[in-house]
Amino acid sequence: MPPLRSTPRLRIHPLGDTALLAELGTRLDTALNTRAIALATVLKKRREVRQAVAGYASVTVHFEPDLITQEALGAAIKRLAGKRPPMPEPGRLHRIPVTYDGPDLEAVGSALNLPAEKVVEIHSRPIYRVFLVGFVPGWAYLGPLPEELELPRRHVPRTLVPAGSVAIAGRQTGIYPLPTPGGWHLIGRTSVKLFLPDSDPPCLFRAGDRVKFFPTKA
Amino acid sequence: MNHVLRVEEPGLSTTVQDLGRPNAISSGVPPGGAMDRFAHCAANLLVGNGQAAATLECTLSGPHLVAEQPCLVAITGADFDPHVNGKPVSGWTGVFLGRGDRLTFAGRRAGARAYVAVAGGIDGAVWLGSLSTNLMAARGGLDGRALRAGDVIDIAGEPAKPTISGRRMPEHLQPNYIDHTVHAIGGPHFRRLDPESRRLLFDAEFTVTKDSDRMGYRLDGPRLETSGDELLSFGLAAGAIQLPGGGQPILLMADHQTAGGYPVVAGVVSASLPIAAQLLPGDKLRFAEVTPERARLMRMALTSALDSVRRAPVR
Numbered sequence: 001m002p003p004l005r006s007t008p009r010l011r012i013h014p015l016g017d018t019a020l021l022a023e024l025g026t027r028l029d030t031a032l033n034t035r036a037i038a039l040a041t042v043l044k045k046r047r048e049v050r051q052a053v054a055g056y057a058s059v060t061v062h063f064e065p066d067l068i069t070q071e072a073l074g075a076a077i078k079r080l081a082g083k084r085p086p087m088p089e090p091g092r093l094h095r096i097p098v099t100y101d102g103p104d105l106e107a108v109g110s111a112l113n114l115p116a117e118k119v120v121e122i123h124s125r126p127i128y129r130v131f132l133v134g135f136v137p138g139w140a141y142l143g144p145l146p147e148e149l150e151l152p153r154r155h156v157p158r159t160l161v162p163a164g165s166v167a168i169a170g171r172q173t174g175i176y177p178l179p180t181p182g183g184w185h186l187i188g189r190t191s192v193k194l195f196l197p198d199s200d201p202p203c204l205f206r207a208g209d210r211v212k213f214f215p216t217k218a
Numbered sequence: 219m220n221h222v223l224r225v226e227e228p229g230l231s232t233t234v235q236d237l238g239r240p241n242a243i244s245s246g247v248p249p250g251g252a253m254d255r256f257a258h259c260a261a262n263l264l265v266g267n268g269q270a271a272a273t274l275e276c277t278l279s280g281p282h283l284v285a286e287q288p289c290l291v292a293i294t295g296a297d298f299d300p301h302v303n304g305k306p307v308s309g310w311t312g313v314f315l316g317r318g319d320r321l322t323f324a325g326r327r328a329g330a331r332a333y334v335a336v337a338g339g340i341d342g343a344v345w346l347g348s349l350s351t352n353l354m355a356a357r358g359g360l361d362g363r364a365l366r367a368g369d370v371i372d373i374a375g376e377p378a379k380p381t382i383s384g385r386r387m388p389e390h391l392q393p394n395y396i397d398h399t400v401h402a403i404g405g406p407h408f409r410r411l412d413p414e415s416r417r418l419l420f421d422a423e424f425t426v427t428k429d430s431d432r433m434g435y436r437l438d439g440p441r442l443e444t445s446g447d448e449l450l451s452f453g454l455a456a457g458a459i460q461l462p463g464g465g466q467p468i469l470l471m472a473d474h475q476t477a478g479g480y481p482v483v484a485g486v487v488s489a490s491l492p493i494a495a496q497l498l499p500g501d502k503l504r505f506a507e508v509t510p511e512r513a514r515l516m517r518m519a520l521t522s523a524l525d526s527v528r529r530a531p532v533r
Binding site: 013014015016017018019021023026027028050051053054055056057058059060062065066069070132133134135136137138139140141177178195197200201202203207 | 240241244247405447454476482488
């Protein structure tokens with residue numbers, strides 16, 4: 001297969017001696033994320049790879065250091081990344097009901113100079129992409145959030161955010177799967193469970209899935 | 219009857235651990251598993267188990283256990299001064315317990331985590347391919363929780379025959395938990411450190427703070443300065459040294475968050491993670507930079523130490 005004309009600026013960094021980070025780029029970009037997920041899928045099939053996890057625009061590869069050196073694996077990743085990725089499968093579409101009554105909804109509206117109803121309308125308009133699953137069990141980074149809702153994180157993170165909270169920060173949105181500390185703005189809540197400990201895989205969303213929020217009454 | 223050990227006293231935090239669930243990280247679930255893999259594997263080999271069998275990981279203090287049936291056990295890792303029926307016994311050695319014998323620990327002398335293996339392996343609930351206890355999800359091991367008084371531990375399978383007590387890891391191959399040098403390789407964002415901070419990372423002394431557990435250790439030391447744009451979140455690994463905005467590093471351990479967006483300035487090599495696993499709040503450590511080749515030699519030394527246990531002559 002001919003290499004892509006826009007061969008990515010791939011950078012390989014060690015993460016200790018049994019993992020490496022392959023960076024495809026540094027932008028929040030659906031095309032880069034699609035390539036990262038495809039690359040992780042191909043890498044997982046290799047004998048010397050224990051696990052490969054796609055980030056926004058990167059792949060973290062855990063490998064058997066007795067089967068391959070980091071240099072050899074890095075070279076193999078560069079070859080694979082230069083190939084045209086297979087057509088991505090359209091991710092599953094999840095429809096998530098949200099009660100938009102979060103404690104930060106009014107403050108978000110004020111900060112953005114928008115009435116709360118407009119915040120809800122803008123947030124529930126797009127079909128978001130699951131860029132990355134990780135951080136805590138079941139957490140998924142969704143985006144891109146429309147620019148009109150872009151806000152930096154809260155200065156002081158909350159020490160405890162209730163599970164099911166729907167939140168925004170930067171160009172991202174997400175749902176807290178477990179009660180954890182958190183610095184995002186809470187605009188709503190959902191009763192849909194994201195962390196499913198007795199299922200395998202134990203989370204509702206997978207990287208590459210699509211998510212549509214729709215407003216419901218409390 | 220698979221009952222092998224009855225728990226009289228659980229110790230501060232004793233959990234069932236094996237080699238973890240590396241495949242679960244793509245769902246955001248920590249890989250988990252024994253913090254000190256070397257001590258875990260050695261304990262298993264000393265009783266004739268495969269390295270992947272589950273052991274008890276005992277943190278800061280040991281449990282009091284009574285044998286429900288004759289069994290072969292081995293205690294490795296931290297030295298909590300093990301006793302059988304009130305008499306001291308050696309660590310890093312296969313020890314035979316008769317029915318009713320009591321294994322107790324008199325107190326911590328070195329290290330943070332001791333491992334108890336039983337011939338046949340410890341049984342428990344498998345979650346996502348591993349017996350390892352995950353306390354946050356309350357899954358795996360013994361009902362997803364730490365041991366309690368009154369619990370009864372089962373063995374998972376038949377002990378390897380013949381069961382041989384007295385198998386021992388030679389003293390010179392037992393790890394030295396007194397030297398707190400932790401070896402690491404510069405990480406993806408090492409170059410974001412200013413020159414002085416690059417020097418300090420591999421030169422200064424850091425203290426393990428009380429904000430330290432199986433997820434990771436917050437370290438206290440000179441403030442390290444980075445520059446650069448905010449990063450997009452990416453997958454993490456045990457041993458990663460993260461640097462949040464405050465400039466105090468976090469060393470990620472077995473139950474680490476699986477993704478994050480803080481710079482990773484270095485990564486502790488696999489052969490040094492067992493040393494890191496034996497650190498306590500208040501302990502001081504230094505990071506020493508190593509090449510991948512040196513990391514390979516360190517890994518091979520641990521592998522050959524484990525091999526020597528398999529072949530160990532029995533008195």
